[in-house]
Amino acid sequence: MDSPRYPTDQEIWDLARSNGLDPFAITFENVPASVLYEIAAYLIPGRMAHWSYGKAYHAMKMRYDYGLNKLYEMVINANPAYAFLLASNSELENTFVRAHVMGHVDFFHHNHCFHHTGSDMVEVVSRHAERVRQYEFQVGHTAVEQFLDAVLSLQEHISLPAPSVRPRAVENHLRPQRGWSSADWGLQSPSDSIGERQVKPNTHEEEDLLRFIMVESHYLEDWERDVIEMVRQEMMYFWPQIRTKVMNEGWATYWHATLMRQLTFSDDDYIDYARLHSQVTAPLVYQVNPYALGYSVFQDLERRQGRDAIFLARTVDDDVSFVRNYLTEEVAEALHLFVYGADQDHVIVKSRQFELIRDQLVKELVHGGIPVIHVNDGDFNQRGELYLIHRHEGVDLDLPYAERTLRYVHRLWGRPVHLETRSSNKRLILSFDGHLDTKTVL
């Protein structure tokens, strides 16, 4: 071979399909590092502006500039999907990255967690960004920024629609403008007054904190409700990615490995590829490398139960069930997993026992590692106060953080807010009434 020929986008896509993958069509774009890191910080191009994205961008870009870290690509879940490749990638790196992207896009297409994510999210976030810009014009940049500070602090506390039995195409077709239908707002029927719909103590729990505040707060202006809904919409789109980090990366890694094996390269390129692959799956000390974990579990599952089993898992599982159902002792041992924890002021290895490792891992993955906060009462003390409950599952909240976040809740609710949690095995209520933080031990 005189000059090596690398496969085109189309050839890799066809190869992926011949292996049983079913990715959306993919638009590849070469972008300079500053743009790639920008997309990585905002997670989707064209998103609304906020300093927190700038902080992420700064941190990532700095690590890239110092050579500590390099992103090869960013994939956007849309139909057609977008894949942004670093302009300085070599041909081989791009081949490797394209093969990897095939796995991601197939996963977006078929994993059940993504059933509700819209195929046009890039356009949706652009419209959101435009609306936010207009609000900045109307009420001032600072007002919007401060409001976003509050909303973004709670963005993880939404609940996702339950998996639908309807085919996704139909659903998307039926609801092009989600969240703005009046039914969602509950403003249509006159009998449905705010007072009646408010959650009463110990009767019902509202899981979607952000939605509850958006609908029930007496304090918010229209533009503010709109901003909350936009943030919620975007978070609904990102939640599945949080829930399937291990699987998604594992699936993509499994497929870049599989597809690269079917392509022909020069010896030098093989060595380069091997280096890339080992970089991606290199162990991290204080956390589990999701690429390595997902990859190993898929490999092991295929070895034990065949290829159909891994396709089934990629469709119906999320990280929690994936690890709980398929992680075996052999894989945990091969990956050198262990449980560690604090012992006074040191961090020590605690155990290498398989069951402990698996259970601990599952615990970490539940709810994306984010505390579950429910609304218990929207008219607490019959004074319109908000009473939240943290569903304590063994690990306490970071209380200083929780106190500060409660101030944001108050910013949105406008009346005193309370959060019930547990700390050191005691029931505890944190409150903020607009002036004073109080902590009550029950």
Add this chain to the structure above:
Amino acid sequence: MALFVPDWSLERKGAKDQRRHLEKIREALRDRLPDLISDESIITSDGKHVLKVPLRSLEQYRFRFHSWQGDRVGQDQGGGRPGDVLGRIPQDGLSQKGDGGSGAPGEIPGIDYIEAEVSFEELAGLMFHELGLPYLKSKPLATLPVPALKFKDISPKGLMGNLDKRQSLKQNLIRNAVAGRAQVGGWKERDLRFKTWVDEPDPEDNAVIIAMRDISGSMGDFKKMMARTFAFWMLKFLRTQYEAVEVVFLVHHTQAREVTESEFFQLGESGGTKVSSVYQLCREVIDTRYRPEAWNIFPIHFSDGDNWSDADNRRTVDILESMLPGVNVFGYAEIREGGYTSTLMSAFSRLQHPRFKTVTITHRGDVYPALKAFFPREGA
């Protein structure tokens, strides 16, 4: 699926939000000023170098789990046995700088610090922005900023246009006389004399700080440090406001005397306290060296307020009252670690005068508010 290469060169969103984040950090820096300005490394510095201040990147508060409660799963090369120590828990403080120590992958999830470089000027700028000079001596505005140039001196070198003919003639005569010739003539270069000007100190541009400190046995290291910090920033601030700032250092226990700057900050002696002695000396210094018409006078007295007797407190107040009309601001900073009010402070509290300010400093963070109290910004 062609490979597009669109033009991204106008994309600036990340950079814009990054700048906003940094702006917000600067705002946060302002909130930390009270702590920063009492940092010893600043006070003992020459005031020129660049400070590296570890700043947290801005927190994004949310509901999250306690970092080190409960176990987690990690990954290693296979060697670690139960009980092996992996590392230390990062302390939630300034000891943990950077991004968690080593640059290796898998850092301890720690606190994000951005090491911000803050130049001394920047810090001072942030701080002095909040200060003002409220009691300027009244003087017609028109005479204010013009530097007064006056020909006052004679020099053998200068510009021909400034030739002092009378003096030059005199020199020529003298030289000829020395040579035994009673005549004018035979001009040489060295006969010439020129008028030279001096910058007449404009009273409005000059200030003197009369720093007084109690060096009695009860003034410990902390009290010394606070006095030093305060005096340091006061001097820096006044230097930004006046062309020339002089400082007179007076110390006292039962007797007062003038000392050098280094002595002022280091002296620690035993003995009692008689505050009137130093106020008396201060009045003498003002009367003899710094006429109130020509100088902006800023006396400042640091003490813990443990004065000798009530009789002396009364004497002190009397002397103080006699000085007040002549000074810009007379400050009394009481530095103490306990919560009681000293007899001196209660004696002073009966004295109501806009040019007399008292503050109490009990910890580092009080220095900045004290400065603000002495130099309130008008309209603030």
